[in-house]
Amino acid sequence: MLPLRPVCGGIWRAAVHTVRMSRGAPPYRLFSSTCDGAPAALADADTIFALSSGHGRCGVAVVRVSGPASATALRCMAGFTQRLPPPRTALLRSITDPRSTEVLDRGLVLWFPAPRSFSGEDSVEFHIHGGPAVVTAVLQALGSVPGLRPAEAGEFTRRAFQAGKLGLTEVEGLGDLIHAETEAQRRQALRQMSGELGRLYQDWSDRLKRCLAHVEAFIDFSEDELIEDGVLNRVDVSVSDLQAEIERHLKDERRGERLRSGVQVVIAGATNAGKSSLLNKLCQRPAAIVSPIAGTTRDVVETALDLGGFPVLLSDTAGLRDSSDLVEREGVRRARERVEQADLTLVVVDSHLRSVLPDTGTVPCVCLLMHRLCLLVLNKADLLPEKQRQKLDTELRGVSGLPAVRLISCQTNEGLKAFLTVLHSSVKTLCGDPLFGAPTLTQARHRAHLQRCAAALAQYQRYRDTDLALAAEGVRLAVTSLGRITGRVGAEEILDIIFKDFCIGK
């Protein structure tokens, strides 16, 4: 497993977005190609924060803050009004919300003035109780401190790197680390973006892009072209609608759908391999319909489990095969999507088939190729004669780079205990890794970007009648802020909308 590091983007921020959000998206570039056009928002002088311990069952959660405003955070959240605590000393304090002064938790705070900290900058650590409610509350409170924002992937590590705080071996592993972080963030983002919340953000993003395109068209072309003033009036309406919607969304305590939390374990494989049987075994109740008919499971069946104390979200998926049945095809599409988002995939294979080794092009291979974490589960051991077991054994030993393999039988429970042990330890490792899927942190990040987006739209309103360039700057900032959730928007994309909507013919 990777060393523990807080979640974190930075100089590769642009690239992070590319990787995370838009595989296969059309070539885009920022308004900023390099330029995300979000000037101050992400410069190094910002102070960043993140949950730097794992989630799941843990007694204590560690939230790390790094950057020049760390001391401010300490002052307004841990009650140090007069002077700061002695450096590198744990003190028990009440941690309060700076807006409401409500006490959120009692915990330890540590102050690490620059340069003697992990990142080389002023840093603060909050050691608080590990429940999701407390962690969420503290992260949101930090987000409300001026100058603070949630860290992007790789950001803590980058700062440490730039400050020369990483050892040689750590530096060598940095690339892999960043890769893991971006992958984890990408999976998390995919999960969130595939739901209703994703559709909502996407709709906002589309409307905002249109607003921006129309303002830009008005700036660049209206003097020579037939672009009537009515265009701006429509933008006015759109901008204030969007601002209101986003603000309402931020106030709504339910905040749309609940994010699914826990390690995402997905059962995948060919039809009739016994995937649903495995699900039923694991949750000890018939959650999924099991039948000898291939293609019984057509949709994703999801069950929340507590596996030796760790939260797991187990999904059973449709067997992967080409089908002419429309419903089944949709099921297979969803299954593939789920595998994309999975933290851990259980690849179930029918062991008494002639060759259990995955054919090229099937899921197991896809998993292996993408370096996904997976376990190979050979089911139906009860149907396997002794001779064939040995053959299978030799066959498997001959292949290098296979994931952990377990031979089980859902019928006779053979090998199930050993399999559970392997599964438990994989889940445990995943939970101890702070990189991975902390929904509260992603939530806090989304919140911060949405707040910024709404504030930027207010800038449009403020300058609308006096300086359209500054008003447009507001819409650009809004597009960029939202783009940090939905994927980057480039100048070329805006120009495409302009040329689609207007006849520009100077």
Added chain:
Amino acid sequence: LLLSPVSRHVGHLTGHQYDVIVVGGGHAGTEAAAAAARVGAETLLITQKIHTIGALSCNPSLGGVGKGQLVKEVDALDGLCGRAGDWAGIHFSILNRRKGPAVWGPRAQLDRQRYRDFIQSELLSTPRLTMVEGSVEELLVTEPNPEEPGHHRVTGIRLANGSHAISARSVVLTTGTFLSGSLFVGQTTSPGGRIGDAPSSAGLSHTLRERLGLRTGRLRTGTPPRIVKDSVDLSLAKLHLPDSHPTPFSFLNTHTHCKPEEQLPCYLTFTTPGVERVVRESLQLNCHIQQDTKGPRYCPSIESRVLRFPGRSHQVWLEPEGVTSDLLYPQGLSMTMPPDIQLRLIREIPPMRRAEIHTPGYGVQYDFVCPTQLSPALQVKSTQGLFLAGQINGTTGYEEAAAQGLWAGANAARSALSMPTVTLSRTESYIGVLIDDLVSRGVTEPYRMFTSRAEFRTSLRPDNADLRLTPKGFEEVGCVSSVRYQESLRVRNSLQDALTALQALFLSTSSWKKKLPSVPISETKSTLLTGLDLLQYNDVTFEMLASAFPESLSSFMEFAQRLKIEAVYKPHCDLNKKEIERIQREENMSLPQDIDYFSLPVSLSDEVREILDRVRPSTLGAATRLEGITPAAVVNLLNYVRVTEKKKETHRNQRQQEAQRDEELCANSASLPQ
């Protein structure tokens, strides 16, 4: 104009060694030649006809939204087009006047003759610059370097009609639409780049494609027919007046050559359904429009306008061509149908019911070199000393050409004089945005500047181009005269002093209310406000503050408008600043151009190696912006850059130490008793 003293007979040039040869005398070529000479290079400009140097091939105007910014920046770097515009302008206006100073678009209608005269006399009086008439047949390059296959070095050019070879260390090609150009009118096609001029030789395209292996593409453009002014009933069009106080382009000029009252108006009219009918009826007679060569989306012919957006009325501007010209230029009516049908078409527009065509419109198709093969200095990556600027790089527009010309010329001179080439960042200039877009993304249609392309638009304003570029142009590039440099320093210091003086005015809201009774200052604000804060108010002008505090502010009256703009934009520019600094840091980390990405001993995926090898980004910043480059790859590259820089540094230190030791040894032995 007497050209003879400067343009020598071709024969005399044979065997002569120039630092820089510029091929082409359009907007890119003239700026390139002038810039190269200013930097200090012995420069030769070769053009087919000396007489057409500085000719405006298409529209008689300069500047506009986005383009005006480019003109101001070219002027800030001591280029020609801004001053030429001030000399030749006959109708000045600032577009977007009501939309905020960052997007103001200074623009002028030009007198074609005056523009050409100004450019020609300016070039004639430029030291170290020679002009000669001729057609370049061949680009001379060395055999590829055996150690770096495909890499050449330019050595000069060979002229057509004879074996004249002229050698040079750098060559700037600004061939415009002449590179394998074809002209289209109706169903007839003829070779050429501009009507009335001979086609350029095929030899040049051959060298670029076959010898140097450069990837080229084809683009198209077009120009409208010129209309006889007397045949147009202008009373049926809408009169469009210029600004009553013309604003010059150049930071050196306080007024334009043309007096305010001498300016000429433009006229606005609209297409009718008849225009669309004529276009549709004549489609089969129109070769140009049927070809799928890429034309611009934003400067389309009337044919593509009515086909793409049917059933609408489109704007047509009728623009003067000069003070003494009998012609009008119908902006928006670029067309390529047969001349008789062009006449039918324009007569469908009310003011032109009885109009006569002086010269029919036509289309041009030409070759361009895919600009991703260039470095940010506009030098062909694989051919040392070869620079390209203007339409050959896939751009459209005078201003875009001038900007590239200046930058390519300055770099060609630096390279010839063994000085390192220089780059402009997209965080500091529109020219930087233009060049970065070209070299890092390439073009799929003719590239034109828009303000929406600049991510730091609020900082890259037309009013502050001198502050952004003139000092750099003098100190780092060498293309700015010391007169202009001194002036820019005077301006910078005065602005700084004025801002300091404004900030020193530190009053309570009630005191401000007394001083400026007409300004609605909110009483609820109990804090103190500075003069700079006040200047950010909509209804406060610098003049108002200066009359309230004459002793501290009146000496800055000449900068009243600039100070107002500075004050309003300051908070936003301060926000931009951090991001700009971050990007510049990344741009400062250069990646060696000769890296073998496939064998680089760092952890990179094959996919990433392939992308890096294909694009060869020149800086880490450029690499970061490439699609498909993963964050992990960037970190590994960063690491590599750090390590190699450190190694170089240690190496340098070692060498210095060794040198020192040697010196000491010498000194010791010298002091030994004889």
